[in-house]
Amino acid sequence: MATLPDNMLATAELLSGVTSPLGSAALRRSVSTAYYALFSRLAALCAGRVARAEPSSDGFRLVYRAIDHGHARNALLGHAEFGSPLGDNFRLLQEARHWADYSIDPHPESAKAAAGTRFTRWEAKQFVALAREAIGFVDALAPDAKQRLAVVLVARSRR
Numbered sequence: 001m002a003t004l005p006d007n008m009l010a011t012a013e014l015l016s017g018v019t020s021p022l023g024s025a026a027l028r029r030s031v032s033t034a035y036y037a038l039f040s041r042l043a044a045l046c047a048g049r050v051a052r053a054e055p056s057s058d059g060f061r062l063v064y065r066a067i068d069h070g071h072a073r074n075a076l077l078g079h080a081e082f083g084s085p086l087g088d089n090f091r092l093l094q095e096a097r098h099w100a101d102y103s104i105d106p107h108p109e110s111a112k113a114a115a116g117t118r119f120t121r122w123e124a125k126q127f128v129a130l131a132r133e134a135i136g137f138v139d140a141l142a143p144d145a146k147q148r149l150a151v152v153l154v155a156r157s158r159r
Contacts, residue, residue, distance in 0.1 A: 005044065008037035009131060016124035027124040028100035031108075034131035035097035038090060041135050042153060043067045049150035067153055069094065075152050082149055089134040096127050 002010075012034040018026035047055070047064035054060060073094055076087030099108035107113040141149065 003041075003044070005037045005041040005135060008033050008040060009128070009135065012037060012128045012131065013125075016121055016128050019121070023121075024106075024119070027119055027121060030124045031093075031096045031100040031127045034128045035093040038093060038131045038134050039067070039069065039072070041138055042072060042149075045138060045146060046150040046153050049147055050154055063154065071156065072153050079152050081145070082152060086134050086137050089130045089137075093127060093130055093134070 012030045015026045015030035015033060018030075020026070043064045044055070046067055047060045051057065051059040051063045073087070073091055076082050076090050079087065096108050099105065105113035106116065106118045108119065138146075138149070
């Protein structure tokens with residue numbers, strides 16, 4: 001049975017191929033949805049590992065919603081085991097998602113945007129591929145590594 005992140009990734013793939021007048025908006029939604037597919041997979045992993053409860057339970061939902069985007073990025077990038085490719089892909093997708101959701105620029109790279117270069121379907125598909133690669137990385141982890149990943153994403157340092 002397909003999970004929400006699986007369906008989100010399929011939606012991102014579908015949107016990345018749109019050639020209608022909605023093209024630019026569809027490509028942006030594709031990038032945003034690809035990021036959220038990865039984020040949702042990570043949140044579900046954490047909730048399953050920490051709450052150890054059914055997805056319909058309050059405990060699962062509490063942990064699922066506790067994952068913070070900024071903390072996740074920093075925790076992944078600062079962790080030797082998960083920094084590459086997961087942390088790198090997460091960072092790239094998060095930056096592209098911020099552009100897709102909030103910027104009026106035609107391209108996420110400032111030099112290309114300044115030159116008037118528009119974001120392409122090929123580029124959107126590359127972000128979908130990054131999300132697919134990162135989700136595959138997470139899914140392929142051994143159970144003990146999945147537990148360590150959940151702890152990295154949920155725990156906060158008191159430095």
